[in-house]
Amino acid sequence: MNNLVILVSLSENDKRLLIALLLVLILVFVLIGYIGMLITRVMKWQGKMLDNLVADALYTRVVTTRKHFFKYANKKNWRMFYKQSWVGILIIIVSVLVLVIRNAIVKDFSYNPFNQENGFATVLFLWDFGNQDYYTTIFGIKVLSQWPGLINSPHFVLEALPSYIFVPGVIIGGIWYFWATQCLIARTIRMIRLSRTAFDKNLDNFNQNDAIANRLNNAVNGNQNPNNNNINQ
Numbered sequence: 121m122n123n124l125v126i127l128v129s130l131s132e133n134d135k136r137l138l139i140a141l142l143l144v145l146i147l148v149f150v151l152i153g154y155i156g157m158l159i160t161r162v163m164k165w166q167g168k169m170l171d172n173l174v175a176d177a178l179y180t181r182v183v184t185t186r187k188h189f190f191k192y193a194n195k196k197n198w199r200m201f202y203k204q205s206w207v208g209i210l211i212i213i214v215s216v217l218v219l220v221i222r223n224a225i226v227k228d229f230s231y232n233p234f235n236q237e238n239g240f241a242t243v244l245f246l247w248d249f250g251n252q253d254y255y256t257t258i259f260g261i262k263v264l265s266q267w268p269g270l271i272n273s274p275h276f277v278l279e280a281l282p283s284y285i286f287v288p289g290v291i292i293g294g295i296w297y298f299w300a301t302q303c304l305i306a307r308t309i310r311m312i313r314l315s316r317t318a319f320d321k322n323l324d325n326f327n328q329n330d331a332i333a334n335r336l337n338n339a340v341n342g343n344q345n346p347n348n349n350n351i352n353q
Contacts (some may be wrong), residue, residue: 141263161300166303167310170197178318187318193311201304208296215289220270222282233283236272240287242280 132283173196183192186309223229235237248254248266253270 153234162299162302163306163309166306169200170307170310171302173197173200173307174314175351186315190311192313194308197304197307197311200307201300204303205297205300208293208300211289211296215286215293218282218289220288233286234249238277238279238283240280240283241272243274243284244262245270251304289327320327 170193174183174189174193177192178189181191219231219233223231231239235240236242248271249268251268254266255262257263
């Protein structure tokens, strides 16, 4: 009842803000759902890639036991991981080296590459979210009542050049490495499943009497065919 009274007493601006917050929450949940679907598809695609790595060894019977398969597939899996991840690792190493060299030259290892004066934040739009004047309280929760004022517009600062290399490099390299790690996990899951099924002797639909009957029928049919061939001749 109290919540209903509070809702009725809200101003039109507060009601619009509440609706906007609900829409933002819905969009966030939708975005999370799509990201989850994308991750699932990538996992399936990379899992199937393991089949290409081990198929020839299974078809040619180079690998004949479950233990041998697991060892062989695991080796192939990690080789593929190294091929996929080395670029991301190299990007991260180069980015970190750029920052370390900058700090060594100016002898300032307390430098924050994200600061607003000579860091990466100089090329970002920044709003004054820390100003409490832009907030209001709804249902006991402090939310924005209006969009904060702009406190920084993108501009180039020469001293921030190392941070312009460091921050994007670490982000790109990190995403690249995360993707390679996800692919490794997907292939590992596929490898475990194949190790359980590729060498199974499934007897779910096996019936010994049916097997004997099929052999007898094949033998009888085999004996009749030569006779039929002789008659035709």
